[in-house]
Amino acid sequence: MAILMFAARKHDLISQQFRYQARLQELTRKLSDMQQYAANIADGSVSMYDMMNTPSSMFGRTMMYMNYSHNMAVQNAQMNFMGMQPMFAQQMAQMDPQSQMMYQQWIQQNLYKQERERFAKIEAKLLNEQEKEIMQEKEKIESQLKMIEAELQSVRQAEEAGIKAFAPKYVA
Numbered sequence: 151m152a153i154l155m156f157a158a159r160k161h162d163l164i165s166q167q168f169r170y171q172a173r174l175q176e177l178t179r180k181l182s183d184m185q186q187y188a189a190n191i192a193d194g195s196v197s198m199y200d201m202m203n204t205p206s207s208m209f210g211r212t213m214m215y216m217n218y219s220h221n222m223a224v225q226n227a228q229m230n231f232m233g234m235q236p237m238f239a240q241q242m243a244q245m246d247p248q249s250q251m252m253y254q255q256w257i258q259q260n261l262y263k264q265e266r267e268r269f270a271k272i273e274a275k276l277l278n279e280q281e282k283e284i285m286q287e288k289e290k291i292e293s294q295l296k297m298i299e300a301e302l303q304s305v306r307q308a309e310e311a312g313i314k315a316f317a318p319k320y321v322a
Contacts, residue, residue: 153316156309163302167295174291181284183207188277191215194266215273223265230261 183205190200196216204212234257242250 153309153312156305156312160302160305160309163298163305167298167302170291170295170298174288174295177284177288177291180207181281181288184277184281184284187212188274191270191273194219194263194268194270215269219266219269219273223262223269226265227258227261230265231258 186205187208190204196212242253
């Protein structure tokens with residue numbers, strides 16, 4: 151009877167071990183995908199090359215980031231530009247119309263670029279938080295796996311001892 155209990159416990163531990171290893175593998179893949187995504191958006195923009203190198207699990211998030219960061223950068227850059235117009239109106243009064251237009255475009259492009267970089271930093275902060283959570287879960291799983299392995303070893307030893315105790319002993 152004890153042998154059956156050990157066999158059942160061993161089976162349960164192996165099953166738990168398999169589930170934890172599968173979850174650990176899933177977390178490792180997710181972490182790797184997030185790191186690739188973070189590298190792709192590090193400069194604040196998403197190129198066609200970045201999209202082709204984005205892991206499939208992060209494709210939707212990349213599209214959402216690309217759309218959101220662009221739209222918000224345009225909107226915020228326009229608001230900042232409107233707020234700055236009184237400051238550079240005096241500078242532009244001395245310029246010809248073509249120079250004024252080029253100067254305004256240059257300012258708008260720089261404001262847009264600054265906003266994209268700001269959104270990249272915000273997204274990087276979110277990714278860092280998610281990475282910390284994943285790393286904490288991985289550490290918990292790894293410690294669980296160590297405990298399971300230790301218990302599994304003792305169950306196997308106890309099972310072997312039980313089998314030896316019930317083995318028939320022949321005396322000649």
